[in-house]
């Protein structure tokens with residue numbers, strides 16, 4: 001079946017916007033539910049084939065309306081912090097409800113974005129909840145729904161939280177106390193993830209498959225921070241923290257506005273965020289190196305874009 005209409009859950013987020021642009025450029029009609037239509041206004045409402053609808057995707061009737069009549073659903077909804085049961089609601093209950101409503105509405109194609117390292121026995125609640133979400137998606141198979149799960153490592157690109165946050169820090173602070181400095185990551189470019197998600201929709205080879213999505217190179221967290229520093233013209237003095245101090249730092253940060261880091265985030269960094277599996281064989285192209293993209297947007301961050309980032313974190 002050729003996919004002509006897609007409901008993009010989480011389409012207003014960092015990765016979702018890139019997927020929306022890619023699908024719209026391919027002439028696919030994209031329906032994007034969001035809690036805040038105003039925030040989606042600048043980049044999504046102007047897309048030629050997009051329909052942005054305001055509502056709460058945890059409201060079953062709203063979600064049913066959002067899914068009805070589309071050929072495929074892409075679920076990108078995710079939260080990094082567990083305030084008010086957010087992991088259970090967004091990572092576990094929502095995928096299960098999406099599957100059930102896809103069955104009801106006769107939607108046969110479902111693409112789901114999980115996270116690298118998701119596992120039932122992972123150290124962090126974030127990764128365990130993502131594993132439960134994957135299981136809910138796989139349970140759709142016997143009901144005639146063709147599912148695909150993608151598990152990206154940390155995603156970089158214009159508008160990211162991860163590298164941009166460190167760019168802000170190294171500009172502000174000459175000394176950076178860093179927890180989990182030796183944690184390893186394999187950052188993947190947001191456009192590569194968007195391209196592979198878009199390409200998977202019509203790709204029968206991806207049905208019933210789970211793919212890790214990683215960039216070409218592995219870095220420690222310390223290397224990434226030092227790289228970001230060099231890119232924006234700073235040489236921060238990175239002070240690695242012991243596990244106990246990293247936990248204490250996260251405890252303080254999780255109680256500050258913006259919740260830049262939580263103790264659960266620290267736990268998730270206990271397992272390396274890397275994978276030897278390459279991009280899917282059916283994907284046309286190779287993953288983009290960080291060094292060919294990051295300088296362009298990190299060095300270019302104006303005070304306005306930094307302010308926008310803080311607004312995003314504060315959801316204003």
Ligand SMILES: NC(=O)c1ccc[n+]([C@@H]2O[C@H](COP(=O)([O-])OP(=O)(O)OC[C@H]3O[C@@H](n4cnc5c(N)ncnc54)[C@H](OP(=O)(O)O)[C@@H]3O)[C@@H](O)[C@H]2O)c1
Nearest residue numbers: 010011012013014015034035076077078115152153154155
């Ligand atoms: N970014 C990364 O480095 C990374 C790495 C690995 C995996 N992932 C996964 O990739 C997916 C997309 O990540 P992202 O970085 O693009 O996330 P993001 O920018 O934080 O966007 C999250 C999206 O989820 C929606 N959402 C969150 N909570 C919601 C709620 N309670 N009710 C309704 N909608 C809600 C938001 O919609 P509204 O606010 O508009 O309603 C937003 O569109 C997530 O599942 C994430 O776990 C991301």
